[in-house]
Amino acid sequence: MISLRQMRSVVAVAEEGSFTRAAVRENATQSGISQHVATVEESLGIRLFERTSEGVLLTPAGDRYYKKILDVLRGSEEAIIDAQSSRETLSGPVRAGIMPVLARAALAPALERMACQHSDVSIHIMEGYSGALTDSVKAEELDFAVVPAFGGAVGLNVSHLARDREMLVGGAQSGLVHGKPVRLAELPPLKLVTPSRNNIRKARIEDYLTTHSVCVDRVMEMDAMFGTLDFVARTDWVTILPGVICAPDLDGTVRRIAPIDQPPLYLDLVQIEPARRPLSLQARVFLEELKKEVEELVAT
Amino acid sequence: MISLRQMRSVVAVAEEGSFTRAAVRENATQSGISQHVATVEESLGIRLFERTSEGVLLTPAGDRYYKKILDVLRGSEEAIIDAQSSRETLSGPVRAGIMPVLARAALAPALERMACQHSDVSIHIMEGYSGALTDSVKAEELDFAVVPAFGGAVGLNVSHLARDREMLVGGAQSGLVHGKPVRLAELPPLKLVTPSRNNIRKARIEDYLTTHSVCVDRVMEMDAMFGTLDFVARTDWVTILPGVICAPDLDGTVRRIAPIDQPPLYLDLVQIEPARRPLSLQARVFLEELKKEVEELVAT
DNA sequence: TTGTGCTATCAAGAATTCTAATGAGGCTCT
DNA sequence: AGAGCCTCATTAGAATTCTTGATAGCACAA
Known part of the structure; x- marks a missing residue:
């Protein structure tokens, strides 16, 4: 039986194109990732990655498998979020990354509304430029980030937030x-x-x-x-x-x-989040507040 | 993080309406199931089951969660089957349950074709009446079974095979x-x-x-x-x-x-299989052979 | 050749998951 | 009311799995 952890390893390797980088992203060791992937390949009876001297590439079969388990991982997280939405109060952490441009005027009002309406939600803000934020989102140190529009990246969901x-x-x-x-x-x-x-x-x-x-x-x-x-x-x-x-x-x-x-x-602003993980409810609510604030500022 | 095993436990309890029966079905102990469910409930922060003195019942939130993770479990198995379909030869086990009525004339030709065309597939047939077969399918001792049409059952996919x-x-x-x-x-x-x-x-x-x-x-x-x-x-x-x-x-x-x-x-014949697990490729092929045979017999 | 990047393998320790035994509560029969 | 039987919950220890860190091997470039 293939575990979710193992699937995460496969996904990380697929998206990072490297066992080593996947290990960093998953807060694990290259050895552990290697073993996970090896186990999955063995129990599937197929080779998922083509190993080259400078990294790895998905085989066609591996690509199909990767796409399938992306859905599985997302589904398992969605189930959690969905279940929690049936609780009375919103709670849990939100870790958001925003670019400095937003931090000056848009952040504070959104933060304030969030803090007073959902007192059980603990918010953590990381201010930084797009590169750093993107990396943090990939590593799941952040739930999402708002950055200027850019060329896109594997493993990230990018969607337009405001212009x-x-x-x-x-x-x-x-x-x-x-x-x-x-x-x-x-x-x-x-x-x-x-x-x-x-x-x-x-x-x-x-x-x-x-x-x-x-x-x-x-x-x-x-x-x-x-x-x-x-x-x-x-x-x-x-x-x-x-x-x-x-x-x-x-x-x-x-x-x-x-x-x-x-x-x-x-300047087009986009929100980015890990493709393999849906946004938590509280993160979505906070993002909504941020968006509302930005739209208001843009209108003036 | 909630594991697939834990989800299986929740699904089993939901479908069996009892920790004890779920344990039997999962080849585990009641204690283990209890711990898994408790862990899931804790990490979700909600109660999935209403405990009564003669079993358990899904709460509304639990029901939603159950339906979600059914998809997740099925997805994870589908991914495996899908990946294996990219292998050259069909292989692996097929465990089929069929009613005695089919065993007399329909089974042998289907078996023969299967054995000669897919020599790497190992077939195991269990002959029995619908009750026993249904139980075995639920316990996943069988991949599928062909039985007379009946009122349906939780946790089983029932679909019409032949009349x-x-x-x-x-x-x-x-x-x-x-x-x-x-x-x-x-x-x-x-x-x-x-x-x-x-x-x-x-x-x-x-x-x-x-x-x-x-x-x-x-x-x-x-x-x-x-x-x-x-x-x-x-x-x-x-x-x-x-x-x-x-x-x-x-x-x-x-x-x-x-x-x-x-x-x-x-007499309507239906195929039944566990709802939480898609049929393996080889099982689907064998079922196809069986169906073909039955249809031929019915026509004469 | 040496150095640098990469993945694979191994053994040991850490962490998790299972089990078996027991407890506590409710129901039904006598 | 009490015995017996059912339910799920809770433990502590056994069994298994995961993770780690060190090492080996391979391919490529200088």
């Missing part, structure tokens, strides 16, 4: 008119603060700058959200940030916010 | 014309050999006799197939048997076979 608009943000002396859309190409050469290279938004912003022939004087890469905000407020540098982060600056006294226009630059 | 016609069978001196349909009500009082009370066919036959005012002189209950056949051949007693058993008597020299008519009396 936000990028803004040009500068200080009082930036010359920007608060709330008035700007066309970047028409501005004098920019002194621009951008995220660093490993940030997904960086690539999108650069794309936009080159394809719309925006003139850039100087570029500074900075991954510190608060640092950036403070820096542009005090100097003549500007930066590009999504609308959701701008709510605290709505009055326009400290910082000037100008929607990028002609064409607008959008 | 056969009951025949009146007598010896040379019975006065029956071989192959000519008879109306039982028009015959002189019958000296009838029937199955015994715990046989499903018995009830159907009695129903027929009373609702169609058939005159019966004497009744003898006998559960021995060969004994019955031999007995009616030598005496003026007659019996009622389905057509599938009559193939060896097609010539009409030893026994006379007369289809019961106005109205005909049918």
